[in-house]
Amino acid sequence: IDISTLRTVTSGITTLDAGFKNTSSCKSAITFLDGEKGILRYRGYSIEELAEKSEFLEVAYLLIFGELPTKEQNAKFHSDIQKTALVDEDVKKILDGFPKSAHPMGVLSALTSALTAFNPKSVNVDSEEDMYRAIVKILGKFPVLVAWAYRKEEGLPLSYGDNSLGYVENFLKMMFELPNEKYKMNQTVVKALNKLLILHADHEQNCSTSTVRIAGSSHAGLFASISAGISALWGPLHGGANQAVIEMLEEIKEDGGGYQKYIEKAKDKNDPFRLMGFGHRVYKNFDPRANIIKVSAEEVLNDLGIDDPVLDIARGLAKEALSDEYFKSRNLYPNVDFYSGIIYRALGIPVPMFTAMFALGRLPGWIAQWKEMRIKKEPISRPRQLYIGATLRPFVEESKR
Numbered sequence: 001i002d003i004s005t006l007r008t009v010t011s012g013i014t015t016l017d018a019g020f021k022n023t024s025s026c027k028s029a030i031t032f033l034d035g036e037k038g039i040l041r042y043r044g045y046s047i048e049e050l051a052e053k054s055e056f057l058e059v060a061y062l063l064i065f066g067e068l069p070t071k072e073q074n075a076k077f078h079s080d081i082q083k084t085a086l087v088d089e090d091v092k093k094i095l096d097g098f099p100k101s102a103h104p105m106g107v108l109s110a111l112t113s114a115l116t117a118f119n120p121k122s123v124n125v126d127s128e129e130d131m132y133r134a135i136v137k138i139l140g141k142f143p144v145l146v147a148w149a150y151r152k153e154e155g156l157p158l159s160y161g162d163n164s165l166g167y168v169e170n171f172l173k174m175m176f177e178l179p180n181e182k183y184k185m186n187q188t189v190v191k192a193l194n195k196l197l198i199l200h201a202d203h204e205q206n207c208s209t210s211t212v213r214i215a216g217s218s219h220a221g222l223f224a225s226i227s228a229g230i231s232a233l234w235g236p237l238h239g240g241a242n243q244a245v246i247e248m249l250e251e252i253k254e255d256g257g258g259y260q261k262y263i264e265k266a267k268d269k270n271d272p273f274r275l276m277g278f279g280h281r282v283y284k285n286f287d288p289r290a291n292i293i294k295v296s297a298e299e300v301l302n303d304l305g306i307d308d309p310v311l312d313i314a315r316g317l318a319k320e321a322l323s324d325e326y327f328k329s330r331n332l333y334p335n336v337d338f339y340s341g342i343i344y345r346a347l348g349i350p351v352p353m354f355t356a357m358f359a360l361g362r363l364p365g366w367i368a369q370w371k372e373m374r375i376k377k378e379p380i381s382r383p384r385q386l387y388i389g390a391t392l393r394p395f396v397e398e399s400k401r
């Protein structure tokens with residue numbers, strides 16, 4: 001039902017749908033998702049095929065511009081992004097102002113918003129060229145900010161990229177100053193990270209993407225809108241879940257590895273504890289990304305020769321929960337974040353950085369959705385409410401309260 005038509009015709013019907021569980025906020029041609037059947041497609045291409053055959057930047061192009069790029073388009077896109085991959089030195093001063101204990105997502109959100117001050121023209125996106133310029137700028141600068149947020153958190157000196165490298169390799173170089181004694185550029189790692197970023201690249205109108213579209217609908221700039229999305233992604237019920245999953249698995253490990261107790265806790269309605277990485281607002285049978293990433297996690301650990309007891313706990317916990325009536329009856333399955341943290345751990349990425357990695361992956365989706373919203377000239381997002389507060393009351397003087 002087109003609610004806007006319904007409202008006009010009947011003059012004044014509004015719907016109440018807390019959490020927008022059954023409300024479409026827009027028409028979109030970017031990502032198709034069938035939660036019942038576990039289908040996810042970007043611009044018509046299946047996530048399974050893209051994760052297997054494509055590269056992250058190619059998928060970014062697909063999401064943002066609607067088609068897979070030709071070789072020439074891909075090369076130009078890559079080179080345009082590389083040309084913008086420098087961040088103003090003064091942004092470092094802002095970074096310096098953060099305490100080392102600051103969460104990388106807070107740092108990332110602030111620095112992304114701050115980019116507007118250093119690129120004021122990025123706000124005016126009236127022409128296609130202006131829009132393109134803003135898009136390649138954020139794609140170029142964002143990995144630098146993510147790497148800097150990591151190096152700040154680790155107390156390491158800031159790093160610079162190497163334009164001869166691919167997008168994912170360059171990001172790893174900036175993170176770890178590769179090659180170094182501790183960490184070499186490993187193709188298994190590059191492949192796994194490429195896959196993870198593709199799997200996270202878009203997920204239609206999720207909480208952070210809706211935030212980007214809503215903020216952008218006021219014609220706030222792209223960088224400010226993305227910054228709002230980063231803040232929304234931060235929470236443990238959304239992007240923060242990957243951090244919460246590993247923290248939960250580590251807690252179980254330290255508690256002796258008995259996951260049964262935690263399954264019982266999750267089932268107890270008097271206990272606020274939830275099994276992190278279980279359940280999804282839209283996928284009600286399985287998360288197709290989880291199936292792909294589960295295999296990838298096993299590959300990475302095997303290739304890198306890592307024996308991670310946390311993965312054993314994850315395997316056992318998932319098996320047990322999947323056969324439990326509570327989880328079965330509510331269609332609660334492991335989601336992508338149940339396994340992504342295991343890969344990030346294997347790559348040597350610290351837990352507080354997990355959600356920032358998710359943000360790096362989601363960036364093309366945020367951009368694509370923002371661009372679609374602007375090109376279609378969507379109206380400012382402004383939901384209504386059902387007011388349930390007090391009726392008119394006379395003001396009470398302070399002495400009488």
Ligand code: ACO
Binds near residue numbers: 236241267273277278
């Ligand atoms: N552990 C235990 N019980 C759960 C869990 C869980 N992880 N998730 C849902 N339930 C239960 C609820 O208690 C509720 O039970 P009830 O019907 O007896 O009241 C039922 O399942 C339905 O749950 P809702 O909260 O209504 O489902 P909703 O669609 O609103 O929430 C969400 C989805 C937020 C993902 C939820 O499943 C959750 O909190 N999961 C854990 C956090 C998580 O992994 N988030 C990552 C999401 S994926 C992503 O952002 C990439």
